[in-house]
Amino acid sequence: AQTVTQSQPEMSVQEAETVTLSCTYDTSESDYYLFWYKQPPSRQMILVIRQEAYKQQNATENRFSVNFQKAAKSFSLKISDSQLGDAAMYFCAYKSLSTGTASKLTFGTGTRLQVTL
């Protein structure tokens, strides 16, 4: 079974600064997807960024980028130019391609990000 570990329960960043959230995972599979989801106080999970394991290039979405180290099984999220609206819980998630559908994700325990003025 796959596991996802987020070792930073809380992080804080000043507005306009850069912050990196860490995630490691354990799997014996070679093909999979990794995700970062954001969960604001509204509780709705919102997809931030996705990385396919077969792609060596790190995914980027505007101010969000990842550092994907497949051999090290590490998948960190970098948020640049942090904004007050970035404050939320951030979850790292793993999806096995062997399950056949998009539905089953394995989540980490989350990192609460605070953004200060």
Add this chain to the structure above:
Amino acid sequence: DAGVTQSPTHLIKTRGQQVTLRCSPKSGHDTVSWYQQALGQGPQFIFQYYEEEERQRGNFPDRFSGHQFPNYSSELNVNALLLGDSALYLCASSWARQGNTGELFFGEGSRLTVL
């Protein structure tokens, strides 16, 4: 375009009771999955429904059951409630034809408190 909607948003039950939670998927989606998110934890996969059948199941007891209707909406039923069932229950929908690449869209969840 309505996203994933869930009801009720909050509810309180007592131990031993039964609860039904409801979910309407995003327009155009035909697959619904349910997750349990305990306080301070990440969501855990309960099960997935497609074509009105349970297709995948996580490590949850038979007290957790579900149903999918012809209009793709879904219900999650939990029998014989335990204190440990207190959690946020999230529904997520996707389009089966997108297979593994399909993005999951989540609702805002139903907060269940068991006293």
